[in-house]
Amino acid sequence: MNTSSIAYHREELRVALDPSNPQRLVPDPRDARSILDIGCGAGQTIVALNASGRSVGVDIDVEALRFGASGALGEPLRAAAARGERLPFTDRAFDYVYSRVALPYMDVPQALAEMYRVLRPGGRLWLALHPIAIPAAQFRRGNLKGKANAAYIIANGAWFHCTGRTLRLGARVCESIQTERGMRIALSRAGFSRVEFRRTPHHFIVTAER
Numbered sequence: 001m002n003t004s005s006i007a008y009h010r011e012e013l014r015v016a017l018d019p020s021n022p023q024r025l026v027p028d029p030r031d032a033r034s035i036l037d038i039g040c041g042a043g044q045t046i047v048a049l050n051a052s053g054r055s056v057g058v059d060i061d062v063e064a065l066r067f068g069a070s071g072a073l074g075e076p077l078r079a080a081a082a083r084g085e086r087l088p089f090t091d092r093a094f095d096y097v098y099s100r101v102a103l104p105y106m107d108v109p110q111a112l113a114e115m116y117r118v119l120r121p122g123g124r125l126w127l128a129l130h131p132i133a134i135p136a137a138q139f140r141r142g143n144l145k146g147k148a149n150a151a152y153i154i155a156n157g158a159w160f161h162c163t164g165r166t167l168r169l170g171a172r173v174c175e176s177i178q179t180e181r182g183m184r185i186a187l188s189r190a191g192f193s194r195v196e197f198r199r200t201p202h203h204f205i206v207t208a209e210r
Contacts (some may be wrong), residue, residue: 039102
C-alpha cells in the first residue's frame with residue numbers, strides 16, 4: 001500500500017476516534033453481539049467502535065484489508081474480500097449490519113437483500129449515504145469524462161428515486177445517489193421495517209430493522 005493510502009486510512013481513524021469532529025460518521029451498535037461492516041476499508045470504524053472482537057468486515061479493496069489485518073491501526077482486522085451484493089456469510093449471522101458510504105457504489109436492491117439475509121430477526125441496519133451535492137459538484141467541475149460519469153450517477157439516482165432500483169454501467173459499475181423515497185421502496189421490497197432517516201451536513205443516515 002502506498003504512503004498516501006496509509007495516510008488516508010490513518011486520518012479516517014483519527015476522525016472516527018474524535019467525537020467532537022464534525023466529519024465523524026460512525027454507527028451505534030450498542031449491545032450487538034455480532035457486527036458486520038460492509039465497505040470496511042482497513043477497519044477504521046471497527047477500531048473506533050472498539051468492536052474488533054465482535055465485528056467482521058468486507059471490502060473489495062484487498063490492499064486496505066491487508067493493511068487492516070496487519071494490526072497497523074489497532075487490533076488486527078477480521079475481514080473478507082467480497083462485494084456487498086454477494087456476502088460470504090450464512091443466513092441470520094449478525095445482530096447489526098452497517099455500511100458507511102459504500103452502498104452508493106453497489107447494486108442497491110441486491111445489496112439490501114443480502115443485508116436482510118445475513119441479519120437475524122430483530123437485527124438492525126445502519127447506512128450512511130451520499131446526497132446529490134457530491135455528483136452535482138463533480139458535474140460542474142469535472143472534465144468531459146467526469147461530467148459523463150456524474151450525469152450517469154444523477155440519472156441512476158433519479159431512476160432509483162422513482163423505482164427503488166439501480167442500473168449498471170457495464171459489467172461491474174453501479175453507482176447512484178439515494179433519496180428517502182427510493183430507499184423506502186428498496187428497503188420495504190427487501191423486507192425491512194421501522195425505517196428512519198436523519199440528515200447530517202454531508203450525508204444522510206438510514207436505519208431499519210429486519
